[in-house]
Amino acid sequence: MNPKNLTLPRFTMKLIIDIGNSRTKFFVFDEKNIVYSTIIDNSQLENIYLPYVHCIDSGIICNVSNIENANIINQFHSVRFTIFTHETPIPIQIRYKTPQTLGLDRIAAAVGATSISSNTNKLVIDLGTAITIDFVNKDNEFVGGNISLGMHSRFRALHEFTGKLPLCSAQESTKLTGQDTFEAIQNGVILGICHELDGYIDSYLHQYQNLITFLTGGDCLFFEKRLKNHIFAQQNLVALGLYTILTYNEE
Numbered sequence: 001m002n003p004k005n006l007t008l009p010r011f012t013m014k015l016i017i018d019i020g021n022s023r024t025k026f027f028v029f030d031e032k033n034i035v036y037s038t039i040i041d042n043s044q045l046e047n048i049y050l051p052y053v054h055c056i057d058s059g060i061i062c063n064v065s066n067i068e069n070a071n072i073i074n075q076f077h078s079v080r081f082t083i084f085t086h087e088t089p090i091p092i093q094i095r096y097k098t099p100q101t102l103g104l105d106r107i108a109a110a111v112g113a114t115s116i117s118s119n120t121n122k123l124v125i126d127l128g129t130a131i132t133i134d135f136v137n138k139d140n141e142f143v144g145g146n147i148s149l150g151m152h153s154r155f156r157a158l159h160e161f162t163g164k165l166p167l168c169s170a171q172e173s174t175k176l177t178g179q180d181t182f183e184a185i186q187n188g189v190i191l192g193i194c195h196e197l198d199g200y201i202d203s204y205l206h207q208y209q210n211l212i213t214f215l216t217g218g219d220c221l222f223f224e225k226r227l228k229n230h231i232f233a234q235q236n237l238v239a240l241g242l243y244t245i246l247t248y249n250e251e
Contacts, residue, residue, distance in 0.1 A: 015059030016242045027239045060246040091248045093141040110136045112241030113214045121208040127219035154189045201229040
């Protein structure tokens with residue numbers, strides 16, 4: 001075989017590691033494209049296997065757990081890692097009054113939204129264990145935001161903090177009026193979140209022109225079709241933001 005005809009791997013892929021309290025998300029990026037992703041329980045992080053590992057040049061770790069970063073880094077000896085902290089340079093300005101308390105995932109999602117649309121006002125809604133609603137203005141300044149209970153947290157709260165209400169889960173179909181206790185809880189939680197988010201979006205649209213709303217997080221696809229306002233759903237917005245932060249620090 002002629003060596004000139006061999007296609008050699010490009011050692012420019014990036015590894016994004018988002019360590020949560022119970023699970024860790026891994027993303028391999030080639031340029032801005034995700035070529036591989038997986039989620040691993042934190043109890044299973046001792047022997048991590050990822051494809052493309054020999055093509056990965058650098059990576060970034062966002063860690064909100066008690067897991068030591070070294071336990072992950074030592075499994076990827078050829079990867080140069082950046083540890084994302086509140087001191088890491090980012091391509092947006094933080095105007096939050098207490099930036100040291102601002103969740104790193106909220107910062108990453110804001111950066112991800114900005115990487116998609118830099119010259120607009122941006123409302124970033126992350127639907128997970130908690131719901132965060134964050135505003136980034138057209139000058140790419142993180143102004144602030146609000147935090148609310150997520151869908152599954154609301155179901156659990158109704159069950160755990162009452163005497164007799166059952167533990168319910170999300171259903172695809174909802175109607176305005178529940179006709180039994182299960183329907184009442186399901187409708188109350190799901191429609192309550194829809195009205196809450198549509199209310200936020202309407203308020204921001206009234207105050208700011210040229211506004212784009214981004215929806216992300218584990219439940220974003222569930223609510224994407226339920227909101228009356230036009231939104232841009234990007235389930236991996238945090239990963240895209242971490243990729244953007246990593247490349248920003250390598251320039």
